[in-house]
Each structure stands twice: as C-alpha cells, then as structure tokens.
Amino acid sequence: MVDASRMGTGSAPAPTAASPLFLRDSEVRRGVELLYFGYASMIRGADRILDGRGLGRAHHRALYFIARQPGLAVSDLLRLLAITKQSLSRVLADLVREGLVESRVGEQDRRQRRLTLTPAGAALEAELFEALRERVAGAYAQAGQEAVSGFWAVLLGLIPLPDRALVLSLDQASRGRRETAGG
Template sequence: MADINSPNRSSLPSSGPSSAKPGANPLFLREEELRQGIEMLFFGYRDFISEPDRILADRGLGRAHHRVIYFVGRYPGATVSSLLSILQITKQSLSRVLSQLVEEGYIVQRQGASDRRQRLLTLTEKGRALEEQLTETQRQRLARAYRQAGAEAVEGFRKVMLGIMSDDEDRSRFGATKRRP
C-alpha cells in the first residue's frame, strides 16, 4: 500500500494521440496529478455535502433523501420514471426514500392528467423550505470557490465535469454535445 505522504511521480504511458494542443505540456496527465484530481473530488464532495448531511441527520434523513428533494425541487412535476433515470437507482430504493418523504410531508404525489399511471412529484411548502436550506449552503460554497477561481477556471471546471459525465442525456442538460469516443 502506498504511503499517502510519498506520492508516486510516474507518468502514464501514451495510448495514442494527445488531445493537448501542440507544444502544450501534458504534465496534468501524469499519474500523480490524476490521483490528486481523484482525491480532490473526494475531499471536495465530502466538504460540499457536510453541512447538508448535518441538516438532514437532524431530521432523520440522509443523502438519498437529499438527492430526491433536490431534483424534485429543480424539476417540479417530475415523474417517478424521470427521477429514476436521473438518480440511476432501483425502483425499490426510490420507493423507500419517496415513501418517507411523502409520509413526512416534504413531497406530494399526484396522478398525471393524460396518463393516470404517472405519479407527478412536487415539493410541499415544508419540502421547499428544506430544499432551499440545503441548497443555500452548497450555493454559497460554490459561489465562493467560483469567485476565487475566476471565470476562465470556472469554464475549465465545467469542461472537466462534462468530460467526467458519461451519459449523453445528462451532458445535454448543460448544453453539451455528444461525448467523443
């Protein structure tokens, strides 16, 4: 097992043409830089969700509840089917979380007007208040990081995040074209 304090500085073998500009230094593709990127994603996500986790824990809720509340708030009237597609979880998992959120008064379900089998999801006033509280802590953290980094870095971050996403439908939500092979 590698010592966390003694990084491996080896570079990755070349696997074909580089997407870097001619003359550009591809040091960002070295093993150590890639591993640091992985760690930064872990640590960034840990800190990004720390305050929402505390708020949720005080209510007996967890991260799965947070994701459902966020996306129902972001897309009012979303169907259960569309939520399953976004979250990439099983019907059983969503059903457990959604049932609790409905029982506790955070979400209401209504039948679809054209298809009565559809269940349309909307946040209640209580759900909107919780979603706003959770999102505000994350919005502030992201706004601070964006201000410190500047516009060019924010655009670079956006490109990196789109490059990490593998689903073209998810990428299209942000105006991205299909992923290149």
C-alpha cells in the first residue's frame, strides 16, 4: 500500500527514469479531469435534443449502438452497455413504442431479437450524432491529426485488454458493412 496521508494533493512517487515527468500525479489528475469534463461537454448538446423528446441518455446510448451495428442481438447490446436486461428492457420498450427501434426474430437463431432503427430512429440518431460530431470534429480539427492519434492511443490504453476487442469490433463491423455496400 501507499502512504495515504501524503498522497491527497498529489506529490507523486518521485519521478525517475522509470517513471518520467508525464506520469506524475499532477499529470494523471489533469487527464482525469479533462476526461471528466471533456466527456460531459461532448454529450451536452445531445442531452438538449433528448430533453425535447422526453428521452434520456440511456435511450441515446441504445440508439447509438443500434445505429452503429444494425441488426445486433439484445445480448450484444447488453454486453456493450454493461447493464442488466431488466434495465435495458425498459429503455428498449420506450424506443419501440416511440417507433424508433424495431426488433425482428433472428434468422439463424430464432430465440434472438435483432434490433434495427426505423427511419424515424435513424433520423433521430443522426441528429444526435450531429451534435456529437460538431464538438468532436471541432476538437480534432483544432488539435490536429497527430494529436488525434495520441488521443486514441491513450484512450485505448485505458481499456483493459479483455474489453478492448469489444470496442474495436464496432469499427470492424461498420467497416465490413461499408465494403459490402460498395463504398
């Protein structure tokens, strides 16, 4: 363990060759804070849109992943959201009732429900994504390509290896779709 009484406001393990300056407590705290406020800032615009429709962040997350991976099964969505099925079922019921999401019986495995967005759902997701895109693309443009690579690298490093595949699979899936569609 660590001497707790000395750590509170952050004089870290003394920087050495093995633990250079950018790993000091103050640099870690800066990262924690930027991540917290950056994430909050990113979703603020989408929150306003959701408010107007009587939906919440939970609905947004579901819409987002269904848009990202059309036809995913409920179990896939559960894995991505890391919540219980009881919690998801409320959200999903809302979205279906509002005509934003459709659930069809799986073709190979008829126990599965494959989730897709209706046109209305796709339109709302696009509007929500546009709010995210505005902020993120602005930050990317301001910071530059190089910085963006670093941004991705650090965030990926935050995710424990076992979970990393899950995140990367989102990209794979959509890349696959683009190629199939003939992009």
